[in-house]
Amino acid sequence: MEATLMGSLRDHHRKSELEVALKLNGSIRLKMAQFLQERGFVEIPPVIYSTATDPLNHPVYDPSFDYEGTRYSITKSMIFHKQILVQQFPKIYSFSPNVRLEMPEKAKTGRHLLEFTQLDLEMLDATREDAIRLGEDLFCDVIKHVKEKHSKDLESIERTISVPSKPFRRIKYMDAMKQYGDDFESILSREAKEPFWIIDIPLEAREFYDRESDTEKGILNDMDLIYPEGFCEALSGGEREYKIERILERVRAKNQSPEQFEWFIEEARSGLRLSAGFGIGIERLLRYICGYKRIEDTHPFPKIPGQKSV
Numbered sequence: 408m409e410a411t412l413m414g415s416l417r418d419h420h421r422k423s424e425l426e427v428a429l430k431l432n433g434s435i436r437l438k439m440a441q442f443l444q445e446r447g448f449v450e451i452p453p454v455i456y457s458t459a460t461d462p463l464n465h466p467v468y469d470p471s472f473d474y475e476g477t478r479y480s481i482t483k484s485m486i487f488h489k490q491i492l493v494q495q496f497p498k499i500y501s502f503s504p505n506v507r508l509e510m511p512e513k514a515k516t517g518r519h520l521l522e523f524t525q526l527d528l529e530m531l532d533a534t535r536e537d538a539i540r541l542g543e544d545l546f547c548d549v550i551k552h553v554k555e556k557h558s559k560d561l562e563s564i565e566r567t568i569s570v571p572s573k574p575f576r577r578i579k580y581m582d583a584m585k586q587y588g589d590d591f592e593s594i595l596s597r598e599a600k601e602p603f604w605i606i607d608i609p610l611e612a613r614e615f616y617d618r619e620s621d622t623e624k625g626i627l628n629d630m631d632l633i634y635p636e637g638f639c640e641a642l643s644g645g646e647r648e649y650k651i652e653r654i655l656e657r658v659r660a661k662n663q664s665p666e667q668f669e670w671f672i673e674e675a676r677s678g679l680r681l682s683a684g685f686g687i688g689i690e691r692l693l694r695y696i697c698g699y700k701r702i703e704d705t706h707p708f709p710k711i712p713g714q715k716s717v
Contacts, residue, residue, distance in 0.1 A: 421704075427560045428693050428705040431553060435692065436502060438552045439526055442545055448498040448528065454488050455504065459668045461486050462661070464614050468508035481506045484686060486616055487671040489529040490647050493682045500528035502689070511713025517701040518639060518691055521710035529684030535628045535645050538683045539604065542632055542642055543573050545687075546602065553696055566698040575632070576603040580612070592631075592639055599635035606630045608645075615657035618646035618681075632687075638695045644685025651675045 440450065458477065461484040470481040485503045493499055506522050513519040530537060550570045553561070561567070583591040583605060592605065608629040610619060617627045629645030648654050654675050658665055665672045693705040703709035710716040 424564060424697070424699065424704050425707060427557075427564050428697055428699070429707070430560060431557060431693055431696060432689065432705070434556060435549055435553070435696075436526075436689070438549055439545065440500075442548050443498075443500050443528065446498070446541075448500050449496050451492060451496070451499050451501045453501050453503040454482050454485050456481050457488070459487055459671050460484065462614055462663060462667070463507070464612065466510060470506050470508055483507050484525070485527050486614075486647075487668065489527060489684060490616070490649075490679065490682055491671065491674045493529040493531045493684075494679060497531040498528075500526060503527045503686070509712040513712040514714065516639075518694065519712055520690055520702055520706065521712060521716075523691075524689045525686040526689060527684070527686040529682050531682050532680060533646075533683040534681075535606075535630055535683055538644050538646075538685055539574075539630055542630075542644070542685060542687075543575055546632070546641075547571060547573060549692070550696070561697075564697055566696070568696060568698075571601040575601065577606050578603060579607045580605055580609060581607070592633060593637065596633050596635060596639045597637040599633070601635055602641065603633055603635075604630050605633060615654065615661050615663065616647055618648045619653070619657075628683075630685075632685075634691075634695045636695075636698075638691070641691060641695065642685050642687040644683065646681065646683045647679075649675070649679040649681050651679075 456479045458479055460480045460482050463483055467483070472479055482503065482505055484505055485501060489499065502524055504522070504524050508521055509519050547570050550568060554568065554570065578595065583595060587594045595603070606629070607623070608627045608631070610625045610627055613627055613629055617629050620626045620628055627645060631640055632642035633639060634641045648657060654672070655665060658668065690702050690705045694702045697705065699705060703711055708717055
């Protein structure tokens, strides 16, 4: 396996693409950190494993283990840790390594890795509107930075990108579903020339921690940012359920139990305030910026669904 990998890296085209991706990876992270710190955000360390992690709303294998009589899961996202810690530190972010052991068929998409990093952030007393504005500003700032600092790198891979205009277009989830069917995200992404938001996502399509609208029952104050050119989902986030009775109601509606999320539930009983945030996958962002067909071209040791990896 290692010999095959090294042979692949020795291929001039593969090496050139990976070199650009790695240079942009470090540069983009520095720019994101600078952007957030200038706005009062504090970086927090990532959580690699915990007794409770993101349940997700689609099937994945659960990487978990026992240690000294306690069952732990590898982090799928830091959603619970963010929501608790933001109660004390009003603006936080982390470059969080995530492990999501997706079903093998996800390899076909070209945008799924089993192991990836996302910039995960949260804001106290914030709404979806706050998260959307921050997401747009952050995305545009990163693209502007890459165009200014890495023009020769982009030329070397024959990639042209532009800074999108704000505000980004918004499309309601159910409107998109009615017009295009289940594959609306891919269709809209292929048609789009600039990134856009999918908003007002139905309750059953997301996890229990996403906050239901006060005015539209069954609709969440969530949003997904979608890349143009067929690159699909860039960012996912929204407001968080913070009232303990609503959290428990939503957990049971998902056929889950409070015991699965014991430490988080106990913290929530002490009282939470509203927060909002999002996560943006670094490798997916690199794939879009570089224009690569497949996400594994951004990583020297990619772990692809259904395939053996080093």
